Amino acid sequence: MFTRGDRLELHPHRHHPPPEGCVVTQIVDEHILLIGLNRPAKRNGWTPRMFRELAEAYTQLDDDPNLRVGVLHAFGDHFTAGLDLPAVSEYLKKGQKLTPAGLVDAHDLGLSGYRRRTKPVIAAVKGICFTVGIELMLASDITVAADDCRFSQMEVARCILPAGGATLRMPERAGLGNAMLHLLTADEFDAAEAYRCNFVQKVVPVAELLDTALTLARRIAAQAPAAVIATRLNVLKNIELGQAAAVADFSPVQSRLASSEDAAEGVRSFVEKRPARFTGR
Template sequence: MTTRHEDGQIRVEERGRILLIGVDRPEKRNGFTPKMFDELAKAYTRLEASPEIFCGLLYAEGDHFTAGLDMPKIVPLRREGKPLLPVGEVDPFNLREPLRTKPVVIALKGISFTVAVELMLASEVAVAADNCRFSQMEVKRGIMAGCGATIRMVQRAGWGNAMKILLTGDEFTAQDAYRLNFVQEVVPAGEEFQRALEIAERIAAQAPLAVQATMANARVSLGSGWQNAYAGIQSAQKILYNTEDAKEGVQSFVEKRTARFIGR
């Protein structure tokens, strides 16, 4: 019998074209440790580096997604100004370059505090169980959210809604998260993983280069405005129209069958 590491682990499993990334420290409500941040970044790097993988699915073991950071283990790093994530690996929060090009779907449940909210906001599609309890509670601990909440909450929900959450640290529900555009679907508890998997499978069934180009163009629009995004569409389309996947897309349409995309 393998002994579980006291600092938890991140499970990684390939399922078809999807990379399952599991937060695994349920005995501590999946409290994040430096080891887990390191392994999470490596899992996202694997997602980016694997040509046969088209989409990621982030989930958690146990009854809760995470109670947040394991502060006694994290504080020493933060006091010294050291990063939580290793240099050279992909940033799961998608805040530093190189930015992630492949989509991630996240399945949330139960207690989903701090880092869970920021991973949710960094994902392309979020599915929340109806028993989710969210909180960005850093101000209650004398610190601030540092992995994207101060940026993305304002983008998604507007200044006032974001400040109400960020400045009080109060909890909010799955329905609140849906209303504020933080999650895309709310499902009965216990169904969140399966629904997230269904969405990931639908994404993974599409042409991966087209999916990545769509994400990249939308990101330009969000950061630099629609005119800059539009300016890049023609060159992106020229590349896509000359791929094997585009030829397969046309051929599958003619033959009235499901396309078989390979990412080339």
């Protein structure tokens, strides 16, 4: 267990990651799941194994009742250079999924046969963050970017459709013109431009990246877990299905939350003028 004053030590692998890379999970502060991309020798280029293990990590986050928030990060100097095309090209040609059915879809696209994520994820990106890296950070709830980031949604330069959510979330965050600027030119842009386009929410020095993400994660983990999930899902329902669908959930969800032990604790903490101690019940 780590507390706020502890220096976090990451454990990427007992020895070295396998050639095809892996995804390493680590629980900190009881309620936070660190999810680390671990193929630094190849700039964390994505392989089928990494996609499978990422989905398994997101499923672990959702299924473990003690976990409240995930932090997606990367080992090495770069978040990811994108797909390892030789490793995944056959999947793309055949239209095969890189993630086994039944798991949580890390891109959170609502695909048939896959689960939607309910708990929040913070992405901490640094160095090169290309293609699938951008799509994964856009699928997260909050993104913290290091000031050394280099972004590119370069699929059109490889005759590939950016099918991990960029065509949906870039225009949603940045507007049509800004989305087309980066989707159609395959240009490279920096953290300041990503911030301007609302692709990232904070830009910090690379040395402060993981600490900043963990500070946010700790703040979220201190809130009532059921209310965090309900709030997140209501925002997404509004974006995906419209205002009326989101408003229709207000009364039944509020009633369910108000009947919980955590709601009673929220009232007690208010009366007693102290921080609430939520249990998730």
